[in-house]
Amino acid sequence: MKPKNLISTILITSALLFGTASTASAVDLEFYFPVAVGGKAADTIQALTDEYVAANSGVNIDAVYAGSYKETVTKALTAARGGKPPQLSVILSVDMFTLIDEDVIIPFDDLMQSDEDKAWVEGFYPAFMENSQTGGKTYGIPFQRSTPVLYWNKEAFAEVGLDPNTPPTTWEETIEFGKKLVKKDADGNVTRWGVRIPSSGFPYWLFQGLSTQNDVILANSDGNQTNFDDPKVVEALEYLVDLSGKHGVMAPGIIEWGATPKAFFEGQTAMMWTSTGNLTNVRNNAPFDFGVGLLPANKRRGAPTGGGNFFIFREASDEQKQAAFDFVKWITAPKQSAKWTIATGYVAPRAETWETTEMQAYTADFPPALVARDQLEFAVAELSTYENQRVTAIFNDALAAAITGTKTPADALSEAQKKADVILKDYR
Amino acid sequence: MLHRREWVYGWLFLSPALLFLFAFTHYPALNTIISSFFSTPKGRRPAKFIGPENYQTLLQDEVFWKVLENNFWFAVGTIPISVALALAMALWVNSQLKGKTMARVAYFAPTVLPLIAVANIWLFFYTPGFGLIDQLRSGLFGLPAINLLGNPDTVLGAMIVVAIWKEAGFFMIFYLAALQSIPPVLKEAADIEGAGNFYYLRKVVIPLLMPTTLFVSVNAVINSFRLVDHIFVMTEGGPDNASSLLLFYIYETAFQYWQTGYAATLTVVMLLLLSVLAIGQFFLFDRKIHYR
Numbered sequence: 025m026k027p028k029n030l031i032s033t034i035l036i037t038s039a040l041l042f043g044t045a046s047t048a049s050a051v052d053l054e055f056y057f058p059v060a061v062g063g064k065a066a067d068t069i070q071a072l073t074d075e076y077v078a079a080n081s082g083v084n085i086d087a088v089y090a091g092s093y094k095e096t097v098t099k100a101l102t103a104a105r106g107g108k109p110p111q112l113s114v115i116l117s118v119d120m121f122t123l124i125d126e127d128v129i130i131p132f133d134d135l136m137q138s139d140e141d142k143a144w145v146e147g148f149y150p151a152f153m154e155n156s157q158t159g160g161k162t163y164g165i166p167f168q169r170s171t172p173v174l175y176w177n178k179e180a181f182a183e184v185g186l187d188p189n190t191p192p193t194t195w196e197e198t199i200e201f202g203k204k205l206v207k208k209d210a211d212g213n214v215t216r217w218g219v220r221i222p223s224s225g226f227p228y229w230l231f232q233g234l235s236t237q238n239d240v241i242l243a244n245s246d247g248n249q250t251n252f253d254d255p256k257v258v259e260a261l262e263y264l265v266d267l268s269g270k271h272g273v274m275a276p277g278i279i280e281w282g283a284t285p286k287a288f289f290e291g292q293t294a295m296m297w298t299s300t301g302n303l304t305n306v307r308n309n310a311p312f313d314f315g316v317g318l319l320p321a322n323k324r325r326g327a328p329t330g331g332g333n334f335f336i337f338r339e340a341s342d343e344q345k346q347a348a349f350d351f352v353k354w355i356t357a358p359k360q361s362a363k364w365t366i367a368t369g370y371v372a373p374r375a376e377t378w379e380t381t382e383m384q385a386y387t388a389d390f391p392p393a394l395v396a397r398d399q400l401e402f403a404v405a406e407l408s409t410y411e412n413q414r415v416t417a418i419f420n421d422a423l424a425a426a427i428t429g430t431k432t433p434a435d436a437l438s439e440a441q442k443k444a445d446v447i448l449k450d451y452r
Numbered sequence: 453m454l455h456r457r458e459w460v461y462g463w464l465f466l467s468p469a470l471l472f473l474f475a476f477t478h479y480p481a482l483n484t485i486i487s488s489f490f491s492t493p494k495g496r497r498p499a500k501f502i503g504p505e506n507y508q509t510l511l512q513d514e515v516f517w518k519v520l521e522n523n524f525w526f527a528v529g530t531i532p533i534s535v536a537l538a539l540a541m542a543l544w545v546n547s548q549l550k551g552k553t554m555a556r557v558a559y560f561a562p563t564v565l566p567l568i569a570v571a572n573i574w575l576f577f578y579t580p581g582f583g584l585i586d587q588l589r590s591g592l593f594g595l596p597a598i599n600l601l602g603n604p605d606t607v608l609g610a611m612i613v614v615a616i617w618k619e620a621g622f623f624m625i626f627y628l629a630a631l632q633s634i635p636p637v638l639k640e641a642a643d644i645e646g647a648g649n650f651y652y653l654r655k656v657v658i659p660l661l662m663p664t665t666l667f668v669s670v671n672a673v674i675n676s677f678r679l680v681d682h683i684f685v686m687t688e689g690g691p692d693n694a695s696s697l698l699l700f701y702i703y704e705t706a707f708q709y710w711q712t713g714y715a716a717t718l719t720v721v722m723l724l725l726l727s728v729l730a731i732g733q734f735f736l737f738d739r740k741i742h743y744r
Binding site for chain 2: 094098101102122125126127209210211212213214223224225275276277278279280282283286287290292411413414417420421422424425427428430
């Protein structure tokens with residue numbers, strides 16, 4: 025083939041390729057989503073996206089599975105730095121400040137024109153919106169959200185003479201019940217612990233349950249001030265450390281997240297704190313009767329929220345932004361949201377979803393699903409600041425140091441506060 | 453005329469390799485050194501020249517010193533043991549042994565597995581309570597459960613064991629190949645002269661294996677800085693950075709904290725360290741190596 029022919033062939037081929045792609049649909053969207061829990065999550069997102077595209081011929085959505093939460097934010101930021109971000113992504117809600125700081129996302133307020141849209145934003149549970157709004161603007165829309173709850177083994181409770189239908193409701197009861205539930209073999213080795221609060225990787229999340237119950241907030245809503253060395257935070261950490269140390273109701277050292285449900289199924293622990301994202305897993309695999317309850321209270325009831333929000337990226341045409349916004353409105357609407365919650369166990373973020381007939385039927389069949397919703401009344405924003413990953417890593421290191429006994433809770437937390445102050449002072 | 457054309461051809465043949473070497477090794481390395489003197493660009497704030505500020509931060513960064521210390525112990529723990537073990541295994545499967553193919557396959561198997569898979573296997577071994585190690589401990593000896601990965605005193609040791617398990621089989625293959633290239637006449641001569649097995653090993657085999665030992669130990673040193681995949685799966689550097697290594701910390705700094713300027717500084721340190729080690733090894737070993 026002569027060079028001239030070759031070039032024209034390439035031109036024609038590419039014109040055909042790109043030409044057909046652009047006439048087939050008016051707006052193309054790329055949409056990144058993470059999967060934090062195994063199972064049906066990825067299939068469900070794909071199915072919902074396909075359903076939307078089938079019903080809206082003007083839009084084509086390419087849903088891209090982007091790995092874990094951490095991997096997704098890394099991919100989205102790398103793509104944004106390379107000038108080709110997705111138009112839409114589900115990212116951990118706590119990364120909001122980082123995304124604002126990198127100037128890659130836009131507030132939903134820019135896209136909301138009607139009063140109807142404004143009323144729509146009001147329809148999400150306030151506990152979820154705390155991580156989604158700052159400076160009076162809404163940057164994230166709750167979607168893949170969860171909260172930790174208490175799971176307990178009813179058989180173990182009955183075995184030691186506790187009422188199998190009553191979980192501990194206070195910190196003291198956790199210790200008291202825990203001591204009864206600890207079981208030892210002939211050699212004096214523990215074969216069953218009272219309670220298990222996993223602390224590997226991101227101990228801050230469940231610890232935030234304890235600190236909230238002790239009536240203290242870890243970071244302000246502007247994301248530029250932390251309270252790590254507050255005496256109430258220290259007290260909460262001392263309680264966590266004492267569960268393994270002084271009271272001996274929890275295994276010592278760092279406790280693995282991944283192995284926690286398995287330890288519960290194996291009867292190695294009688295109670296566990298873990299995400300509602302595990303509801304379906306526990307329901308399918310626990311070989312005994314189990315209960316699901318609110319986390320115990322101290323000064324008040326409390327729990328963090330967690331999980332992912334929708335974010336719309338700045339580097340997109342106005343049409344793409346509008347199309348992305350329409351898709352977000354559609355997928356968080358009651359019918360779609362109910363489908364998503366039933367398939368995964370994530371907490372439906374709008375009250376109206378819980379009133380659909382599908383959800384009514386689901387919760388009638390499986391009442392524990394309601395616990396997460398009921399806890400939202402007491403839930404607070406997940407720890408989130410500017411330079412979130414760095415500040416959280418400092419806090420995680422401090423918690424790990426205290427849990428493993430290399431530092432006292434007070435020392436570890438005051439060091440962490442100093443380090444966080446150095447990072448956050450630029451944002452005040 | 454002909455002479456000049458040969459010179460052109462030489463460069464033409466070299467150019468593809470050179471191009472890749474410059475694009476993927478020299479240019480990034482140079483760019484890293486330059487970036488290490490700039491601040492991290494953020495949103496609307498572009499990177500600006502800050503001189504040695506990143507290096508001053510580095511000197512005061514206790515996590516950096518911690519990971520450097522960890523990396524030192526990780527290297528000291530993995531290199532000699534995996535190399536010695538590789539040699540021992542190679543000698544063992546090179547001898548007249550029943551089922552030696554099976555033994556070779558068994559030793560080499562860990563090398564074929566991706567490190568992520570290896571990490572998941574070991575994660576199960578180490579799981580407190582119902583992991584393999586604890587089942588053996590409680591089943592055979594009635595000992596209590598131990599949490600090897602959840603304790604800062606034991607976690608690095610646990611990671612070293614994983615790395616040795618993964619690497620020794622790979623190095624064994626090189627030793628095995630080298631052993632089989634040693635002419636059998638040497639052994640026969642040694643037998644005639646009345647040299648014992650151990651004497652033959654010490655004075656003939658090990659010196660002849662020195663080029664392989666150099667190759668293997670350079671690789672082992674590089675691997676002790678390069679292998680971090682298992683950290684992602686097993687500990688994420690925890691508890692309190694007790695199992696974090698330099699490369700893992702660089703990844704965290706660059707792609708989780710997005711401190712790319714500071715990450716470049718850390719990378720420069722790693723580059724320097726590796727260059728010094730590689731050059732040092734070549735000089736140190738060169739005198740002791742018998743090349744044919």
